[in-house]
Amino acid sequence: MGVFEQFNAPSLLSHYGCRTFIETGTGIGLSLHYAATLPFGELHSCEIDLGLAQAAKSLFQDDPRIHIHTSNSEDMLRRSSGRLACSGGHGPLPNGPSS
Numbered sequence: 253m254g255v256f257e258q259f260n261a262p263s264l265l266s267h268y269g270c271r272t273f274i275e276t277g278t279g280i281g282l283s284l285h286y287a288a289t290l291p292f293g294e295l296h297s298c299e300i301d302l303g304l305a306q307a308a309k310s311l312f313q314d315d316p317r318i319h320i321h322t323s324n325s326e327d328m329l330r331r332s333s334g335r336l337a338c339s340g341g342h343g344p345l346p347n348g349p350s351s
């Protein structure tokens with residue numbers, strides 16, 4: 253989808269002092285690719301589809317800041333409380349709030 257590029261992320265980073273990027277739904281990694289150009293200290297993205305998660309792990313293996321989690325959004329967000337999260341654009345969770 254890659255819509256993360258449409259936000260003024262550099263300004264948000266400097267204004268709020270964000271150090272961690274969290275994304276639900278890696279997909280083919282377009283937003284993550286863009287986010288990795290920004291000065292985040294850590295980037296976390298989860299993907300429920302095993303094949304897409306494996307492909308993303310391979311694609312981003314050279315950037316030690318990037319962590320691809322093969323999990324659903326709900327689980328990752330539960331582990332990430334207190335951090336700002338970015339939705340990767342997938343639909344409502346089966347048993348919970350919209351992402």
Ligand SMILES: C[S@@+](CC[C@H](N)C(=O)[O-])C[C@H]1O[C@@H](n2cnc3c(N)ncnc32)[C@H](O)[C@@H]1O
Pocket residue numbers: 253254255275276277278279280281282283284298299300301304323324325326339340341342343345346
């Ligand atoms: C629109 S695509 C993501 C686009 C991606 N953020 C990008 O910029 O390229 C949505 C992705 O969310 C994944 N997805 C759907 N439901 C999910 C869930 N409950 N937890 C994690 N990932 C999920 C889908 O498999 C799909 O790859």
